[in-house]
Each structure stands twice: as structure tokens, then as C-alpha cells.
Amino acid sequence: MNHGATPPPGATESWDVVVVGAGPAGIAAAIMSQQAGRSVLVIDKARFPRDKCCGDGLTTLAVRELELLGFTPDHLSDWKTVDGAWIRSPSGREVHVPLEGPGIYAAVAPRLEFDHALVQLAQTRSIEIREGHRVVGPIDDDADEVSIGVNGPTGDQRIRARYVIAADGMWSPIRTELGLTPPGYRGEWHAFRQYVSGVEGSAAERLHVWFEADLLPGYAWSFPLPGGRANLGFGIRRDAGLSTGEMGQLWRDLVTRPHIVEALGPHATLEGRHMAWPIPARIDSVVLGRGRVLFVGDAAAATDVLTGEGIGQALLTGRLAAESIVTAGATNPALAQRIYRRSVRHHLEADHKMSALLGRILSSPRGARGAIRLIEASGHWGRRNFARWMFEDEPRAVVLTPSRWHREFLARPGAFRMVS
Numbered sequence: 506m507n508h509g510a511t512p513p514p515g516a517t518e519s520w521d522v523v524v525v526g527a528g529p530a531g532i533a534a535a536i537m538s539q540q541a542g543r544s545v546l547v548i549d550k551a552r553f554p555r556d557k558c559c560g561d562g563l564t565t566l567a568v569r570e571l572e573l574l575g576f577t578p579d580h581l582s583d584w585k586t587v588d589g590a591w592i593r594s595p596s597g598r599e600v601h602v603p604l605e606g607p608g609i610y611a612a613v614a615p616r617l618e619f620d621h622a623l624v625q626l627a628q629t630r631s632i633e634i635r636e637g638h639r640v641v642g643p644i645d646d647d648a649d650e651v652s653i654g655v656n657g658p659t660g661d662q663r664i665r666a667r668y669v670i671a672a673d674g675m676w677s678p679i680r681t682e683l684g685l686t687p688p689g690y691r692g693e694w695h696a697f698r699q700y701v702s703g704v705e706g707s708a709a710e711r712l713h714v715w716f717e718a719d720l721l722p723g724y725a726w727s728f729p730l731p732g733g734r735a736n737l738g739f740g741i742r743r744d745a746g747l748s749t750g751e752m753g754q755l756w757r758d759l760v761t762r763p764h765i766v767e768a769l770g771p772h773a774t775l776e777g778r779h780m781a782w783p784i785p786a787r788i789d790s791v792v793l794g795r796g797r798v799l800f801v802g803d804a805a806a807a808t809d810v811l812t813g814e815g816i817g818q819a820l821l822t823g824r825l826a827a828e829s830i831v832t833a834g835a836t837n838p839a840l841a842q843r844i845y846r847r848s849v850r851h852h853l854e855a856d857h858k859m860s861a862l863l864g865r866i867l868s869s870p871r872g873a874r875g876a877i878r879l880i881e882a883s884g885h886w887g888r889r890n891f892a893r894w895m896f897e898d899e900p901r902a903v904v905l906t907p908s909r910w911h912r913e914f915l916a917r918p919g920a921f922r923m924v925s
Contacts, residue, residue, distance in 0.1 A: 557617075582618070
């Protein structure tokens, strides 16, 4: 399909791929589609830079996917590489799990800057990104193309595409328009986050994970950022049965607990107000697409059900959707859907089930204490490999999926070896 300058209001234009949402999933889909020679348009209702409530953590899966896109830490001044995690059990036992080896296995990057840097990366590849544009009206999907209504600063218009990749978040308007949103769905996790400045304690450099007895199944975190700042927060599963008000009270209590105060240091100051957000994590049961529309990232509920991590899964599903479309071709959307479902199942569904099982073990103080004692007793080799496994360097359910076995299991170098 050919395209030119933005058409006047009411006009119609055509693209090979239209990506709705310019977060990590959408940008990954756009870059991979363009690299395969497809014409790509990205639209987003927001204007960048814009914040996204998030823990800001980048797992090994995330940094490997970023490297595939051509993104490097040099694109972001607030990038903070981390070399392990300090995990605390409900009884107060603490164990260090290292992330060792050449390259980077984990990092922290504020979403305000991170998402903007990804948008800028796409723009350097001459991918057109229209900010302040939102999907409106009916979605018409037929044998040859899909058509969506878009409202922007100049008014309404229709846009045609061979495929639409919906990276438009948990409350996906496209999913809703297609009648695929379950009534009353509010996600599997709920999380709180607040930035902290003046951090002088161990949290200035260490990535802390605290398994608090009253957060199970869930955990609290402090992720270090440059300049003496940290991302402080907690995530808790909705099946814990807490109301929003009870979660708010829990947050106010959490920030006063002695071990957290000690980790932040005596001069730490909470910035602004805390933010809360729901997290979808049901990749094993969600509808991943219909017709010429594929869902990625939070719109595909692709978050890790054990940790609530979603950036790596967003980048991965964005890439898989683009690859599925390229492989199937413009005239076979049914094949694109099959390839995409099969790819997601291969990469994520078995791990989802394994993570859900581990989550049940960690849902009680006794289970969490036992798991951390086992990690501590495993020696340096065991702690190192646990960290690689926890940070998604290898699929959690790899033992159940022999097709993913390889010689360098838990021994691969990290990402960005040439720049780290």
C-alpha cells in the first residue's frame, strides 16, 4: 500500500499495518513490521513524553528484546543497570541473588523517559507516529482490509490497513469495540508506585524485593534510579480480597516499616503522590485477535502472572505479532492469527501456568519463607541461576517444553555487551 502526507479531514488513507498505541508493544510491532518492508502508521491518544504507572523494571527478556530493536542504554540518560536483587522473606531473612556475566541482565528506566525514547527511536527509522489521535467509531473488518475511525487535532478520518495491531492497553478500545472485553474485568494484579528522592541507604544501588506477610500473594519493591532516586511500590493479586481503600491504607503503612525506611535512608522524600493501576495477566485464556486485528502487550493480558512484570512481554508480543503478519502475508489473516497464537503459546503460555503454580507456593508466609531458605542454601551457583530464571533469562517452564532447550541454557551473555 502506498501512502503520502496526512490527508485532510474526512479523507481515507491506506497502510500495510496500523499500530494503535505507542508504548513498548506498539513500537516493537512497528519497528519489526517496517524492517520487513511494510508501510506502518502508529497512532496514540497521548502526547509524548507521557508517564505510565509502572515499576520501571526491565528484565533480561526485556533487554534482549530491546537489543533486537536496535535500542541501547545510550538512548536513555536515566537508565540504571542492576546486577542482582536482594530478596527478603516474611521472617526478615534476606538473600542476595546475583546477575553475573558479560552484558546487561536487568535495568531500571522510568517509563516517562523510556517510552519517549522508544518513540524517538521509531521516528529515526522514518516511522510515522501521530500523537493526540484516538480510535473512534466502528471497526470494519472484511476479507481484504480493516478500517478504523480516528479522531485527531484536525477532526475525524477513516484509515484502512491490511492489519491492525492493537497495543492500546488493558482497557483496549479496539477490544471493546469488537465486543471482546469481559464485563467487569479489572485485571489480576493491582499495584501502587511512588518515586522517592534523596535515597542514601542500600536502595540507592540495590534492587530490593520484600515479601511482606500481609502482601502475599504479592510483594513490595524498591528499584534504584540514577541521582539518588528509587521507584518504590508494591503489587498484590486481586484474589487477596483487599478493597481499594484497604490497599491504600496498606501503602501508607508500608512506607513506614523500619526495614524499608532503613533501605531508603534518613533523608528520603516521597515525590508527589502515589499512583495505582491494574495489571492484566491471563495470556492463557485471552482472545489474541480477530480477523485482521491482533492484540499485544496489556491488550493481550500478557503480563507475568507471578511478578506483574509486563515490559518484556509487551516487547515480545509486539515482535511476534509483526512476524506473524509478515509470514502470513497480506491476503491470509486467518494464517496470521494461527501463527500468532502458536507463537504466543510457545513463548508464554507454559510459563504462565508454571508462574501461577509458583505464585500459589509463595502465597503463604510459610511458602515464601521456605522458598527463600532454599535459595539461600543453594550456594552461589544456585542463587545466580535463580536470578537468571527469575528475571526471565530463560522460560520458567523450559523443563516442560523441550523445544526450547539449548546448549547455553542459563549461560548466555547478557544484552548490550558492546555498550555495557
